[in-house]
Amino acid sequence: MVFDFCISNPAFNIAKENNVAGTGGNTTLYKKATRNDFDLRVAQNGTLVNITLKGIISDLVSGYFSKYQVDNINLMDGIDIWPYNTCFFSIRKSQRISLPNISGGMAAKIFSPFKEDCFPFFYYSGNDNGMNKLFGADKKNKVIRRLPGKKSNTVTYDFTDKELDHKPKFAFSVLESPKSYTVTEEPIFGGTICYVPTDSIEQAEKIKLFVQKNEIFKEYIRRMKIRGHAFGLRYVRKFDLNQIETGKEIPREWGLIDSDFLPPQKLVNEIEKNIQRAKDVGEIFTPSTLVMIVLDFVEESESQAFKDPTKTFLDSMCGDGQFLVEILKRKVTNGIPIEQALSTIYGTELLPDNVKLCQDRLLCGQEHLRHIVERNIVCHDALTYDYSFNGTSFTDAEISVN
Numbered sequence: 316m317v318f319d320f321c322i323s324n325p326a327f328n329i330a331k332e333n334n335v336a337g338t339g340g341n342t343t344l345y346k347k348a349t350r351n352d353f354d355l356r357v358a359q360n361g362t363l364v365n366i367t368l369k370g371i372i373s374d375l376v377s378g379y380f381s382k383y384q385v386d387n388i389n390l391m392d393g394i395d396i397w398p399y400n401t402c403f404f405s406i407r408k409s410q411r412i413s414l415p416n417i418s419g420g421m422a423a424k425i426f427s428p429f430k431e432d433c434f435p436f437f438y439y440s441g442n443d444n445g446m447n448k449l450f451g452a453d454k455k456n457k458v459i460r461r462l463p464g465k466k467s468n469t470v471t472y473d474f475t476d477k478e479l480d481h482k483p484k485f486a487f488s489v490l491e492s493p494k495s496y497t498v499t500e501e502p503i504f505g506g507t508i509c510y511v512p513t514d515s516i517e518q519a520e521k522i523k524l525f526v527q528k529n530e531i532f533k534e535y536i537r538r539m540k541i542r543g544h545a546f547g548l549r550y551v552r553k554f555d556l557n558q559i560e561t562g563k564e565i566p567r568e569w570g571l572i573d574s575d576f577l578p579p580q581k582l583v584n585e586i587e588k589n590i591q592r593a594k595d596v597g598e599i600f601t602p603s604t605l606v607m608i609v610l611d612f613v614e615e616s617e618s619q620a621f622k623d624p625t626k627t628f629l630d631s632m633c634g635d636g637q638f639l640v641e642i643l644k645r646k647v648t649n650g651i652p653i654e655q656a657l658s659t660i661y662g663t664e665l666l667p668d669n670v671k672l673c674q675d676r677l678l679c680g681q682e683h684l685r686h687i688v689e690r691n692i693v694c695h696d697a698l699t700y701d702y703s704f705n706g707t708s709f710t711d712a713e714i715s716v717n
Contacts (some may be wrong), residue, residue, distance in 0.1 A: 326677035393420030400540035443506030486510035528562030621645035633662030637675030
């Protein structure tokens with residue numbers, strides 16, 4: 316089956332052997348789950364709405380989904396809810412006709428996923444030891460290979476045949492400490508090193524000063540939950556460095572106003588998390604307040620989403636039904652009979668107790684409709700289920716084999 320809306324928080328409803336990273340932090344796995352839903356479950360002109368790691372943004376803007384209409388990417392920096400660097404987004408299975416809107420709080424004015432908006436940024440992401448074959452005393456070009464850090468108070472040089480420019484730059488280690496911050500004109504080439512090239516040493520010093528002293532940049536890093544500090548320069552909207560004198564100046568180009576400095580809205584997750592299950596299968600429930608924020612956005616974007624009785628909804632990682640229950644409420648509030656509304660709501664969930672709880676919550680005491688929720692809410696791995704909803708928790712292939 317395919318669906319008009321796929322709405323989920325993929326964290327992660329897949330089998331333990333596939334969930335190699337456990338809960339949080341595995342952007343590759345989030346991307347896999349997102350692509351799976353979009354490719355196989357979203358109908359033509361349908362919409363996928365996901366809460367997921369910000370690492371998906373490059374996929375949305377210029378990567379895997381670059382041909383499709385991404386309507387909005389909300390950085391979620393205006394709310395404070397959990398330690399993960401998450402965003403939520405909406406993408407339609409139709410041809411892209413406009414660039415994604417970036418929304419959120421303060422960060423939406425500072426962050427840009429478009430390279431042309433940002434400072435140039437170089438990132439040697441490879442492991443330093445894995446680059447050993449590129450260096451040697453017999454090579455012709457002297458470069459900085461390592462920046463100051465735990466093992467050294469000075470830069471470390473090596474030789475490589477790679478041709479690199481001698482230009483001013485502000486450099487730092489990805490696993491950074493301020494000790495690694497280096498301004499130099501010398502070429503740099505080494506594992507887990509980043510740098511921002513500039514037109515002059517003076518400009519490089521200004522960027523370093525900005526990173527060290529600017530409280531707004533510090534708050535941006537905190538709200539975006541970026542690991543490290545200087546690494547946050549990667550997607551920062553560029554600004555005229557001539558305005559930086561003390562490092563504390565707020566760049567005019569960001570257009571910040573008083574309301575942008577208000578603290579994020581604190582959301583409370585009313586659902587207690589089972590630590591062991593979170594580690595084993597990534598079970599993280601979505602707080603009701605965040606569900607409301609996401610579905611309000613859906614309703615604002617597509618006015619008929621909960622009014623058209625034919626619109627179908629899937630949560631492929633439905634947990635105990637946080638999204639599905641609220642979707643049902645909105646359909647019923649708009650005059651759709653509960654039986655008809657239930658017949659358009661589907662979910663998959665890995666854990667049997669969550670499946671039962673989701674089914675019970677959707678019924679709202681209407682036991683005569685249990686056959687609908689038992690057909691539409693199934694217990695299965697989200698990445699391997701065939702979404703046949705054939706009245707069992709097995710795929711058609713599994714039934715034929717057994």
